[in-house]
Amino acid sequence: MKKILLLISLSILIFSCNQSEPVPKPSTFLRTDFPEHSYREYLSPQSFRFRLSDLFMPKHFEQAKNNYSVQEIDLGPLNGTLFLYYLRIPSKDSLPEIINFANDKVDEHKIMADKIDFEQILEPSKKVYGTFFELKGNVATNFQFYLTDSSQHFLRGEVLLNCRPNYDSLRPTLQYLKADLKELVNTFEWN
Template sequence: MIKSLQFLLVLIALNIVVSCKEDITPKPSAFLRLSYPEAKYKSVNEDLPFSFEKNDFAKHLGVRQMPGEQNYGVNIEYPNLKGTIYLTYKSIGGDKARLMKFIQDAQNFTQKHTIKADEISEQVYLNDERKVYGMFYEVGGNAASQSQFYVTDSIQHFLTGSLYFYTKPNYDSILPAAKYLEKDIRHIMETVNWK
């Protein structure tokens, strides 16, 4: 009986010595790696007063005529990213006051995001060759829209665009998708041709 008790104690002591290794530490947090396909652009030539190029990754939802003379809406949806770029076209009709109102509305629309935005950076866009002039806005923080723009020829055409996701804004979570779509928005601006 004593020998079995000694054997059991030796076995327990040996188990404790062998099982005692370094302290177990949890694995460090990992970051989700998101990869998106390389953008391949194709021209969109709908029955609109302008044309542009869109990413093949996007689903073009077609054109809807809005109230007013030559006012159009175009939705470019990205189902895999749960986001949409909304384009709105309005005819200026040579009316300088109308142009100023459209520009002011576009700027005010962007400034409404200052409540939730950490920052809003503006970048002027000028292309004299194609007569496309405008502004690109990048909105940082938990705002509803991360990127917005407007472009015009200053005489006949005015186009605005905004990026929205179908989720509650959480800037850290949507940042990779927002950056990917920001490139598409810039490409739309850079490829607009007035008809």
């Protein structure tokens, strides 16, 4: 009788170990496949030109004042907007103040940014000078830049994506977007 009881106990133990509790899987996100980068020449209603990604579409231009305007560029499947703020520099003495304003706009995101990388832009042959900022982390804007000829023209750009800032999930999109923005900055010319 003890043998039968032991055999039944062992068989219950063995069969009960085979059943596994369901383990919840972590949430996943779909991988986004992007096309090869391709560009076209874009001539702005303001005083500049650059190569713009074929995915992007200029959508709104607003001449706010005589020396100030805003250009919105839809980022297409990247689901965001590139804002270009153009300012005709009133006097050469005001340039440091304008550059400080652009830097302050980047500094507004220091609280949420894990890291801010920047790259100086110096193209004396084209009279293009500025800084390209990449803000890493869960920030509202991952890319900002400003360009100037240091005498008449100043342009500040910032990218806003239409989603919650989740840097890890957005990293592939941001890498793709960075290549397009670098092309814009590297081919930028004043008219």
